[in-house]
Amino acid sequence: MANPLHAAHFADRASASRVRIVENVRLARDTYRVRFECPQLARQITPGQFVMLKIAGFNDPLLGRPLALYDTVLWPGEAAIGIDLVYLVLGKMTRRLSEMVPGQELDAWGPLGNGFPPQETEHLIMVAGGIGQTPFPALAREHLGKRTYGDPPRKVSPVKKITLCYGARSADYLAGLEDFKQLGVDLHTSTDDGSAGHHGLVTDLLTQVLDEADRARIVCCGPEPMMEAVAHVAAERGVPCQVSLETPMACGIGICFSCVAKVRGEDGTWDYKRTCVEGPIFDSARIEW
Numbered sequence: 001m002a003n004p005l006h007a008a009h010f011a012d013r014a015s016a017s018r019v020r021i022v023e024n025v026r027l028a029r030d031t032y033r034v035r036f037e038c039p040q041l042a043r044q045i046t047p048g049q050f051v052m053l054k055i056a057g058f059n060d061p062l063l064g065r066p067l068a069l070y071d072t073v074l075w076p077g078e079a080a081i082g083i084d085l086v087y088l089v090l091g092k093m094t095r096r097l098s099e100m101v102p103g104q105e106l107d108a109w110g111p112l113g114n115g116f117p118p119q120e121t122e123h124l125i126m127v128a129g130g131i132g133q134t135p136f137p138a139l140a141r142e143h144l145g146k147r148t149y150g151d152p153p154r155k156v157s158p159v160k161k162i163t164l165c166y167g168a169r170s171a172d173y174l175a176g177l178e179d180f181k182q183l184g185v186d187l188h189t190s191t192d193d194g195s196a197g198h199h200g201l202v203t204d205l206l207t208q209v210l211d212e213a214d215r216a217r218i219v220c221c222g223p224e225p226m227m228e229a230v231a232h233v234a235a236e237r238g239v240p241c242q243v244s245l246e247t248p249m250a251c252g253i254g255i256c257f258s259c260v261a262k263v264r265g266e267d268g269t270w271d272y273k274r275t276c277v278e279g280p281i282f283d284s285a286r287i288e289w
């Protein structure tokens, strides 16, 4: 599909492949990182896009599950040969996945979704809740000029500063902090129980960061009420904000309409948009929360 205005444009660039697990390691409570080889997918995928994943050879669960790109894996010579996905154990698929070992196989279908467009900004503020930090390592790496993504590699103007405001239930759920620190991301954490960082909401951190920020943009991923709250803060401050919706999905390729969200158009009226092919990234001001 050559027409980028066509809803299925992004799905049409996806392909299915059987992939072999290279690593499957625990990062935090109920949270794992799975790494598999997939040179074609790794070359094409951009930050904010996702992959539908299924356990190879099993039809239970019947449908694939969407997981966001955490980052690509490079081989000496700098070619992207694999990808990392980070997942929270929630139901049947993620539980089975957490028990898998290197050498076992998965069916991966992707890259899917629109991904984050390159951000023209000085200060990129990433806001994550729960497992919502997963789309951000690749986005940070790209905007710090440390890696390119996509085929052909897309051009992104480097930003001056990247901040991550990351909220979780408790300290043991915070996953991948080292990855962000190594990238040089300015990291602020919050927990509901006060066991790490700020005792309270991630939006408290965001408002503090925005007080000192200049020419900023926000990207956000997490539970819907948290994204709605971030969208309101962004609107009050007049800061552009994009959200990555985590609507449950069935087909992932625009056919079943199980993933729709209410999104307003230019004229202010809303219509249903399919998160899998027209998202998952949307301008937060356009979402009918």
Ligand SMILES: Cc1cc2nc3c(=O)[nH]c(=O)nc-3n(C[C@H](O)[C@H](O)[C@H](O)COP(=O)(O)OP(=O)(O)OC[C@H]3O[C@@H](n4cnc5c(N)ncnc54)[C@H](O)[C@@H]3O)c2cc1C
Pocket: 050, 061, 065, 066, 067, 068, 069, 085, 086, 087, 088, 089, 090, 091, 092, 093, 094, 095, 131, 134, 135, 245, 246, 247, 248, 249, 280
């Ligand atoms: C674009 C996109 C990217 C995602 N990226 C990641 C990621 O990087 N890491 C990660 O851990 N998860 C991610 N998710 C969520 C992930 O797809 C679900 O957690 C997954 O379906 C769990 O599969 P399961 O079989 O283990 O549990 P399921 O049996 O599918 O679900 C168990 C329970 O969780 C509920 N549920 C399932 N999906 C969702 C959802 N999206 N929102 C709220 N409740 C839900 C179900 O209704 C059910 O009650 C993403 C979702 C989307 C749409």
Ligand code: FES
Pocket: 248, 249, 250, 251, 252, 253, 254, 255, 256, 257, 258, 259, 260, 274, 275, 276, 277
């Ligand atoms: S998941 Fe089927 S249309 Fe989006």
